[in-house]
Amino acid sequence: MSTHIGAKPGEIAERVLMPGDPLRAKWIAETYLEGATCYSTVRGMLGFTGRWNGVEVSVQGSGMGMPSASIYAHELINEYGVKTLIRVGSCGALSTDLQLRDVVAAIGSSTDSNMNRMRFDGLIDYAPVADFGLLRTSVEVAERRGIAMRVGPILAADAFYTDRPDLYDTLADYGVLAVEMESAALYTIAARFKARALTVLTVSDHIKTGEKTTSEEREQTFSQMVEIALDTIIV
Ligand SMILES: O=P(O)(O)O[C@H]1O[C@H](CO)[C@@H](O)[C@H]1O
Numbered sequence: 001m002s003t004h005i006g007a008k009p010g011e012i013a014e015r016v017l018m019p020g021d022p023l024r025a026k027w028i029a030e031t032y033l034e035g036a037t038c039y040s041t042v043r044g045m046l047g048f049t050g051r052w053n054g055v056e057v058s059v060q061g062s063g064m065g066m067p068s069a070s071i072y073a074h075e076l077i078n079e080y081g082v083k084t085l086i087r088v089g090s091c092g093a094l095s096t097d098l099q100l101r102d103v104v105a106a107i108g109s110s111t112d113s114n115m116n117r118m119r120f121d122g123l124i125d126y127a128p129v130a131d132f133g134l135l136r137t138s139v140e141v142a143e144r145r146g147i148a149m150r151v152g153p154i155l156a157a158d159a160f161y162t163d164r165p166d167l168y169d170t171l172a173d174y175g176v177l178a179v180e181m182e183s184a185a186l187y188t189i190a191a192r193f194k195a196r197a198l199t200v201l202t203v204s205d206h207i208k209t210g211e212k213t214t215s216e217e218r219e220q221t222f223s224q225m226v227e228i229a230l231d232t233i234i235v
């Protein structure tokens, strides 16, 4: 067991999908993974291991926000030997080109988090980016599946409810597609500890239009994103 994950050594695969929502982890395991078993219920942050196309894959909930996701990424890599992590999350669209349920792959992640400012002593604006091989594979998988996945930069925000919507407009002017709350930390920790990471998202709500999906839809219906992530992680 690590501090926050109740798995025994060997119970977590080298390949892990990371949704923020632990009940999305359960849905993914039950819907897609053959022979899935639950290895952790610590803090209700469920984790499962099973097989996708014969390859062992785990799914671990990571919670909301970079402090929580950082804990799970850190322990998965450093205490369980995880080599590849793909976040499968929901996001709010900043770009007016995006519609509800569109799938987005995050090539890089800007952030308002202070975590990397602390890491680099406020001297460097570190640029957290996706693993190029995973990103390329995900694009190939999406094309093969006929899914029009958008690839571009996103924002990883500390706050879900912002007092500065004007900054979201400015970021959209700079080509930032969407906002979520974990990718910058995931990319940074993967880089630091020599793992590979990618973030694939589904648009759950639109910041400009106010349209949104329900919490049940966010938990159980973002199948295109999950299928792209599963096909990508086993390559
Ligand atoms: O749906 P998940 O993966 O939790 O991701 C998004 O949803 C949560 C906010 O509702 C944040 O964690 C954000 O990043």
Ligand SMILES: O=c1cc[nH]c(=O)[nH]1
Binding pocket: 090, 091, 092, 093, 160, 179, 180, 181, 204, 205, 207
């Ligand atoms: O972090 C998130 C996730 C979904 N929608 C948002 O607006 N923000």
